[in-house]
Amino acid sequence: MKAYVFPGQGSQFPGMGKELYEKSAVVRGLFDQANQILGFDIKKIMFEGTAEDLKQTNVTQPAVFLHSVSLAQMIETFEPKAVAGHSLGEFSALVAANALSFEDGMQLVAKRAEAMQEACELQPSTMAAILGLEDSIVEEVCASVDGVVVPANYNCPGQLVISGEVEAVEKACELLKEKGAKRALILPVGGAFHSPMMEPAREKLEKAIEQVKFHKPICPIFQNVTASAVSDPNEIKKNLNIQLTAPVRWTQTIQNMWAEGLTSYLEVGPGRTLQGLIKKIEREAQVSGVL
Known part of the structure; x- marks a missing residue:
């Protein structure tokens, strides 16, 4: 059975979407709608902007x-047995699975990016990638550190991103190196995503989410917060409301999808990040991207 998975922030690249735009009138219509909703020319930045231009959160998230x-x-027979998205990618998955309209999805993504940027500016915060340790050790160390530092992205076995206050993250990195981490690398990000530091952003986004109508998706969506299959619109909404302050349970998501008999995964979006992570979680999985 095939699942479709959608990448998050960090998968963007200069020129992204140009070929799709030139090939399809439907895609051109989506770009026109996006420009109207966002109030700026996202197409121009995606097609002509530099990597630096695309790094701005208010651009990156709508672009991906x-x-x-x-x-x-563009997929002729879009018939997934399930969908999932990594962080921001969950919004793409919801629109692709008809749980959200494109217009509502784009408005929520724009609001999300704006709210996250504002939360980042309230207090210095950061994230760090921890490589080569079991999740339980990382969890224990985070819990032992004074201040805010929590597991944020369970990407694959041996790769967990932590998030929180700058000093607390730095202290956790020191302790994790002592515990045998191969790397404990501070990431070049604007703030502590998927941590309690995002509470101001979560509150703003929740208000926007509550005003949007969610529908029953064409297939179950495995959501970041629970890592389990959800089809009920109210439950989808509830999980989306807490996504910004809760960890992305990607490792557990793929493990649960695999247990449900989902053995083939198609990455729908820029880059190949999720294909690599999935192979590290389930070696036997068939992974591919959209050509």
Whole structure:
């Protein structure tokens, strides 16, 4: 059985979406809608902007979302048995699975990016990638450190991203190196995503989410917060409301999908990050991207 998976922030690249735009009138329509909703020319930045231009959160998130949804529209037989998205990618997955309209999805993504940027500016915070340790050790060390530092992204076995206050993250990195981490690398990000530091952003996004109508998706969506299959619109909404302050349980998501008999995964969006992570979680999985 095939699942479709959607990447998050960090998968963007200059020129993204240009080929899709030139090939499809439907995609051109999505880009026009996106420009109207966002109030700026996202197409110009995606096609002509530099990597630095695309790094701005208010650009990155709509750009990755738009690229992923456009790509899903290009798949002739879009018949996934389940979908999942990594962080931001969950919004792409919800639109592709008809749980959200494109317009509502884009508005929420724009609001999410704006709210996250504002939360980052309230207090210095950061994230760090921890490589080569069991999740339980990382969890124990985070719990032992004074201040805010929590597991944020369970990407694959041996790769867990932590998130929180700058000093607390730095202290955790020192302790984790002592515990045998191969690397404990501070990431070049604007703030502590998927941690309690995002509470101001979560509150703002929740208000926007509550105003949007969610529908029953065409297939179950494995959500970041629970790592389990969800089809009920109210439950989808509830999980989305707490996604910004809760960890992305990607390792557990793929393990649970595999246990449900989902053995083939198609990455729908820019880059190949998720294909690599999935192979590290389940070696026997068949992974591919959309050509």
